[in-house]
Amino acid sequence: MNNIIKKILDSLKNLISSAEDSAVGIDIGSSAIKVVEIKKKGGKTILETYGSIALGPYDALDMGRVTNLSVEKIAEALKEVLKQSGITTVSGAFSIPIQSSLIFTVELPTQVKENGLATIIPTEARKYIPVPITEVSLDYFILPQKESSFEEINTVADNSNIPQKGTEKTNVLVVATQNDAIARYRSIVSQCSLTASFFEIEIFSSIRANFERELSPVLLIDFGASRTKLSIVEFGMVKSYHTIERGGADITDSISKSLSIPFSEAEKMIKEFGLFGNPTEKSLTDIIRIHIDYIFSETNNALLEYEKRYNRTISKVIFSGGGSLLKGLKEVAANNFRAEIEVGHPFSKVNAPAFLEKVLETMGPEFAVALGLALRKLQ
Numbered sequence: 001m002n003n004i005i006k007k008i009l010d011s012l013k014n015l016i017s018s019a020e021d022s023a024v025g026i027d028i029g030s031s032a033i034k035v036v037e038i039k040k041k042g043g044k045t046i047l048e049t050y051g052s053i054a055l056g057p058y059d060a061l062d063m064g065r066v067t068n069l070s071v072e073k074i075a076e077a078l079k080e081v082l083k084q085s086g087i088t089t090v091s092g093a094f095s096i097p098i099q100s101s102l103i104f105t106v107e108l109p110t111q112v113k114e115n116g117l118a119t120i121i122p123t124e125a126r127k128y129i130p131v132p133i134t135e136v137s138l139d140y141f142i143l144p145q146k147e148s149s150f151e152e153i154n155t156v157a158d159n160s161n162i163p164q165k166g167t168e169k170t171n172v173l174v175v176a177t178q179n180d181a182i183a184r185y186r187s188i189v190s191q192c193s194l195t196a197s198f199f200e201i202e203i204f205s206s207i208r209a210n211f212e213r214e215l216s217p218v219l220l221i222d223f224g225a226s227r228t229k230l231s232i233v234e235f236g237m238v239k240s241y242h243t244i245e246r247g248g249a250d251i252t253d254s255i256s257k258s259l260s261i262p263f264s265e266a267e268k269m270i271k272e273f274g275l276f277g278n279p280t281e282k283s284l285t286d287i288i289r290i291h292i293d294y295i296f297s298e299t300n301n302a303l304l305e306y307e308k309r310y311n312r313t314i315s316k317v318i319f320s321g322g323g324s325l326l327k328g329l330k331e332v333a334a335n336n337f338r339a340e341i342e343v344g345h346p347f348s349k350v351n352a353p354a355f356l357e358k359v360l361e362t363m364g365p366e367f368a369v370a371l372g373l374a375l376r377k378l379q
Contacts, residue, residue, distance in 0.1 A: 021039050021040040021041070021378075022037060022038070022039045022048070022089055023037070023038055023039070023093065023197075023373075023374040023375070023377035023378045024036070024037045024087055024089050024091070024092040024093065024374060024377075025037075025092065025093050025095075025205070025369070025370040025371055025372065025373030025374035025375075025377070026078065026092045026093065026094050026095070026370060026373065027095045027202065027205070027367075027369040027370040027373065028074060028078070028094070028095065028097075028185075028188070029055075029097070029224065029225065029369075030055075030066045030067060030097070030224065030225050030226040030249075031054065031055055031056065031063075031064055031065060031066050031067060031225035031226070031249060032052055032053060032054050032055055032225075032322075033052065033053050033055065033074075033077055033078055033081050034050070034051070034052045034366060034367050034369065034370040035050065035051050035052075035081055035082060035085055035087060035092075035370055036049075036050045036367055036370040036371045036373075036374050037049045037050070037085070037087050037089070037374065038350055038371070038374045038375070038378060040378055044351050045349065045350045045351060045375070045378065046350065046351050046352075047347065047350040047351065047352040047356075047360075049085045049086050049087060050085065050367055050370070050371075051081050051082075051084050051085030051087075052081065052366070052367075053077050053080055053081035053084070055067040055069060055073075055074070055077055058073045058074075058076065058077050059073070062262070062263040062264045062267070063264065063267075064225065064248075064249060064252060064263065064264075064267050065249060065263065066225050066226045066247075066249045071184060071187045071188050071191065072191065074188050075188050075191035075192050078188065078192050079192055082192075090193065090194055090195060091194065091195045091196075091197050092189075092194055092195075092196065092197065092373075093196070093197045093198055093199075093200065093373035093374065093376065093377045094185055094188075094189065094196050094198075094199050094200075094373070095199075095200060095201070095202040095205055095369050095370075095373055096177060096181060096182065096185060096199050096200065096201050096202065097181075097202055098201060098202055098203055098227075098229055098243060099227070099243075100177060100178050100181030101175055101176060101177040101178065101181075101201050102128065102129060102136075102175075102176045103173070103174070103175050103176075103201070103203075103238065103241045104128045104173075104174055104176075105143065105171050105172065105173055105174070105239070105240075106121070106124045106125070106128075106171070106172050106174055107169040107170070107171055107172075108120065108124070108169065108170045108171075108172060109168070109169065109170070110168060110169065110170050112170060114142065117140060117142075117172065121138060121140050121172065121174060122138060124174075125138055125174055125176060128174070128176075129176050131178075135178065135179055135180070136176040136177060136178055136179060137176070137177050137179055137182065138174060138175070138176055139174070139175045139177075140172050140173060140174045140175070141172065141173045141237060142170060142171075142172055142173075143170075143171040143172065143173055143235075143237050143239065144234070144235040144237060173237060173238055173239075175201055177199075177201065182199060185199060197377050198376075198377075200373060200376065202222075202229075202369045203220075203222065203229055203231050203238065203241065204238075204372070205368070205369045205370075205371075205372030205373045205376070206220065206222055206231075206320050206321075206368045206369050206372055207220060207231060207233055207236075207238070207372070208372040208375055208376060209320075209344070209346035209349065209367075209368040209369070209371045209372035209375060210318050210320050210344040210346060210368055210372075211233060211236065211318070213236075214233070214315070214316065215234075215235065216234070216314070216315035216316070217232055217233070217234045217239065217306075217310075217312050217313065217314045217315060218232070218233050218234075218314060218315060218316045218317070218318060219231070219232050219233075219299070219303065219314045219316070219317045219318070219337075219339070220232075220233060220318050220320060220344075221299065221317060221318070221319055221320065221321075221324070222320045222321040222324075222368075223247065223248060223295075223319065223320070223321040223322065223323025223324045223326075224247045224248065224321050224322070224323065225247045225248050225249040225322065225323075226245075226247045226249060226250075227243055227244060227245050227246065227247045228243070228244040228246060228247055228295050228299075228321075228323070229241075229242075229243055229244075229321075230242040230243070230244065230299055230302050232302075232303075232306050232314065234312070239306070239310065240302065240305070240306045240309075240310075242298075242299075242302040244294075244295055244298045244299070246291060246294060246295055247323060248321075248322055248323040248326075250291060251270065251287070251288055251291045251292075251323075252266045252267050252270060253266075254287050254290075254291065255269065255270065255284065255287050255288070258283065258287055259281065259283070259284075269281070269284060270284075270288065270326065271325075273285075273327065274288070274326045274327025274328045274329070275288055275289065275292070275326065275327060275328025275329060275331070275332055276327050276328045288326070289332075292326075292329065292332060296332075296333065296336045296337075299336075299337075300336065300337075303337075313338075313339075314337075314339050315339055315340065316339050316340045316341075316342060317333060317337050317339050317340070317341050317342065318342050318343075318344050319333075319341070319342070319343045319344060319365060320344045320346075320365045320368045321365055321366065321368070322365065322366045324343055324344070324365045325343075325362065325365060325366070330343060343365060344364060344365050344368055345361055345364050345365075346364045346365070346367060346368045346371045346372070347360035347361065347363075347364045347367070347371065348361075348364075349371070349375065350371070
């Protein structure tokens with residue numbers, strides 16, 4: 001009898017330990033749901049499983065199409081992808097889409113103390129938020145001060161007798177999320193009989209998955225299905241954010257209409273040829289380039305604005321999201337930006353079987369948000 005009780009207790013202990021050391025990230029996008037499960041074992045972060053499911057079929061649309069599904073349909077799809085991936089945990093971390101939030105920076109006098117921000121930020125935020133402050137949830141982060149360059153340090157040393165002007169402002173990054181959006185995601189969680197460890201704006205999850213410890217400003221371009229998201233990150237914090245209302249689904253739709261072919265066939269052509277061109281359909285590259293040129297033009301405008309405001313230039317561009325897998329994109333980007341170009345490899349942050357290495361490197365950008373969520377939960 002004692003042995004039986006011991007076995008039961010040991011099983012419960014292992015189950016509790018496994019639950020504590022396991023983390024699931026759930027990224028509900030406009031065209032697909034991505035899930036990732038990781039665990040801590042022996043001090044290492046191990047990839048347990050991952051999965052994806054297209055949302056188009058749940059709205060009688062092609063895979064890859066942007067959808068606007070009901071809570072019930074999203075819950076149905078989420079249950080299915082969790083089942084397919086073999087994820088049995090009842091708790092997960094969820095991303096909130098950027099279109100449900102507003103990100104901006106406010107400047108405050110340096111005399112304002114950190115413990116006084118909770119009172120001041122709601123008042124300042126009213127200047128930027130087009131809805132009543134009661135309809136959003138606010139979060140905020142003090143942005144690090146610009147690190148002095150080698151030249152600036154030496155300039156100060158050479159002019160040590162001249163009084164130096166101190167920093168006059170403190171920059172605070174503010175994130176306002178619609179309460180209705182949070183309530184909608186809570187409904188999805190509830191319908192799946194899950195619990196939410198936390199909700200996080202998707203770009204912060206993506207940054208966590210794609211960045212190491214870059215000190216110089218880095219531009220993260222997240223190519224999504226419905227929009228392209230730009231984040232300029234410095235010292236691990238978002239210094240500037242911009243959304244371009246054009247994404248991968250728009251490119252596919254243009255090809256489908258221009259060449260009079262089904263959406264699914266256009267999607268296959270993009271994946272096979274990308275910007276390198278199709279010998280039998282020479283207009284393919286031209287159609288894709290129109291969209292990419294527009295996205296990069298808008299990106300350069302955002303960079304120019306950042307450079308004027310902070311007197312800083314980016315050192316690197318990191319691609320993320322499903323659209324970053326477009327063949328030839330990196331080469332075109334090299335002609336548009338005076339910076340190192342890199343495709344994100346989020347799964348490099350976890351340990352996985354060697355035979356999966358190539359697959360994970362290729363698919364990684366699509367799973368950046370889901371992995372970033374799981375990584376935060378394990379922290």
